[in-house]
Amino acid sequence: MKLRTSPLAKAAAALAMVALVASCGLPRSGPNKREIFAGSVLKEGDAFIVAVNSRVTAATSVTPVLGFSKAFLNAGVVGADTIRPGDTLGLTIWENVDDGLLASEGQAATVLEEVQVDAAGFIFVPYAGRIKAAGNTPDRIRQLITEKLDTQTPDPQVIVRRLAGDGATVSVVGGVGAQGVYPIERPTRTLSAMLAAAGGIAIEQEVAQITVIRGKHKCTIWWEDLFSNPSFDIALRDGDRILVEEDTRAFTALGATGTQNRIPFTTQTLSAIEAIAQVGGLSSNLADPTGVFVFRNEPEEIAKQVLGRTDLVGTQRMVYVLDLTEPNGMFEARDFVIRDGDTVYVTEAPYVQWQKTLSALTGAAGTANTLASAAGN
Structure with a gap:
C-alpha cells in the first residue's frame, strides 16, 4: 500500500526542517541586531544602546589635545655661549x-x-x-x-x-633620519632645528607625534602642529630627550566589512564613515546598512551628557547605532568621531541568514535524496 503525503504535511515538514537547520547555529560574522539590542540596560543587559544624532555626536566628539605646558613654552632660548658642566x-x-x-x-x-x-x-x-x-x-x-x-x-x-660644548646635549630617538646625541649649538637651540639636524621625520608626518621629556616632565605634540603653531618650537635644555613616534591609537573592525582587523589611525581625527572606508567599506553581499554599531567604554562625564543622567558612576558601556539609510545617516556617520579602542561592527542583512539556511536545506535535501536512492537500489 502506497502512502500519499498532503501538501500541508510537506509544508509543515519544510518548516520543521528550516527551524531545525536554523537552530543548529549556521556560521555568521557575529551577533545580529536583535541580539545586540537584547544586551541593552533596558532589557537587563549591561550596555546603553544609543542612536546617533547631532546631540550625541557633539557630546562624544572628544579628540586628544596635545601641546606643551607653560614650563616648556616659557623657557627662553639658551645662549650658544653659555658654559655647561662637561664643556x-x-x-x-x-x-x-x-x-x-x-x-x-x-x-x-x-x-x-x-x-x-x-x-x-x-x-x-x-x-x-x-x-x-x-x-x-x-x-x-x-x-x-x-x-x-x-x-x-x-x-x-x-x-x-x-x-x-658637549656638556649641553639632547638625545633624539625614534622615527628620525639619524638617532643620536646632539649638542645644543647656535643653529640647534630650538626643537624644529634639532629635529632637522637629526635628519628630519622618517615616519608618516600626519600621524607623527613628538614627545619632549625634561626631568620629570613630559609633553607631546603633533608634528604638524610644530609648524602651524610657532610657540610649539620650544627652546631646548641640556638633557632633554626627544622621542618621535607614530600615533598608537587604533580601532577594531568586525562583521560585514571589507576586512576584520585592528586598524591604526591614519589621521589625527577619524570619523565613522572614514573608519568604514578605511576597512574597505560595507560588504555589498553581506552588510546591513541599518546596523552599524560602535562599541565603546565611555568616561563617566561623557556618558552623563549623552544619556542626560546624573546618577551614573564610573565608566559606562555604550553601543552607538548608526543607520546609514536614514536621510541624514551618512552625515551623522561623517560627523561621529571614532576614538582609540573603539570596536566598529556591521551586522549582516537578514536575508543573508535565510540564504545560508536555504543553502543548508538544499544541501540536506540533496543528501537525503541520494541516500534514499541508494537505499532503493
Missing part, C-alpha cells in the same frame, strides 16, 4: 711683568688648554682658585679670573675660549 675651555693669561705668577721665564703668556668644567660647574685656575664656570659666558669667566689674579699680578689679561 672644555681654553685659557690664555697674559701678565704685565717679566717674572709672572704663571708664565715661564722669558714668556708673557700662559696657555691652559682643555680645562674641563666639572660636574659641579667649576674650573680650577692656578692662583685664582675655583671659578664658577657653568651658567656663565666666556666673557664673564674672563672677568672672574681677572678679578682673582688682579690682586696678585699687575694688570692681567685673560682670554677664555670654548673648545667643546
Whole structure:
C-alpha cells in the first residue's frame, strides 16, 4: 500500500526542517541586531544602546589635545655661549711683568688648554682658585679670573675660549633620519632645528607625534602642529630627550566589512564613515546598512551628557547605532568621531541568514535524496 503525503504535511515538514537547520547555529560574522539590542540596560543587559544624532555626536566628539605646558613654552632660548658642566675651555693669561705668577721665564703668556668644567660647574685656575664656570659666558669667566689674579699680578689679561660644548646635549630617538646625541649649538637651540639636524621625520608626518621629556616632565605634540603653531618650537635644555613616534591609537573592525582587523589611525581625527572606508567599506553581499554599531567604554562625564543622567558612576558601556539609510545617516556617520579602542561592527542583512539556511536545506535535501536512492537500489 502506497502512502500519499498532503501538501500541508510537506509544508509543515519544510518548516520543521528550516527551524531545525536554523537552530543548529549556521556560521555568521557575529551577533545580529536583535541580539545586540537584547544586551541593552533596558532589557537587563549591561550596555546603553544609543542612536546617533547631532546631540550625541557633539557630546562624544572628544579628540586628544596635545601641546606643551607653560614650563616648556616659557623657557627662553639658551645662549650658544653659555658654559655647561662637561664643556672644555681654553685659557690664555697674559701678565704685565717679566717674572709672572704663571708664565715661564722669558714668556708673557700662559696657555691652559682643555680645562674641563666639572660636574659641579667649576674650573680650577692656578692662583685664582675655583671659578664658577657653568651658567656663565666666556666673557664673564674672563672677568672672574681677572678679578682673582688682579690682586696678585699687575694688570692681567685673560682670554677664555670654548673648545667643546658637549656638556649641553639632547638625545633624539625614534622615527628620525639619524638617532643620536646632539649638542645644543647656535643653529640647534630650538626643537624644529634639532629635529632637522637629526635628519628630519622618517615616519608618516600626519600621524607623527613628538614627545619632549625634561626631568620629570613630559609633553607631546603633533608634528604638524610644530609648524602651524610657532610657540610649539620650544627652546631646548641640556638633557632633554626627544622621542618621535607614530600615533598608537587604533580601532577594531568586525562583521560585514571589507576586512576584520585592528586598524591604526591614519589621521589625527577619524570619523565613522572614514573608519568604514578605511576597512574597505560595507560588504555589498553581506552588510546591513541599518546596523552599524560602535562599541565603546565611555568616561563617566561623557556618558552623563549623552544619556542626560546624573546618577551614573564610573565608566559606562555604550553601543552607538548608526543607520546609514536614514536621510541624514551618512552625515551623522561623517560627523561621529571614532576614538582609540573603539570596536566598529556591521551586522549582516537578514536575508543573508535565510540564504545560508536555504543553502543548508538544499544541501540536506540533496543528501537525503541520494541516500534514499541508494537505499532503493
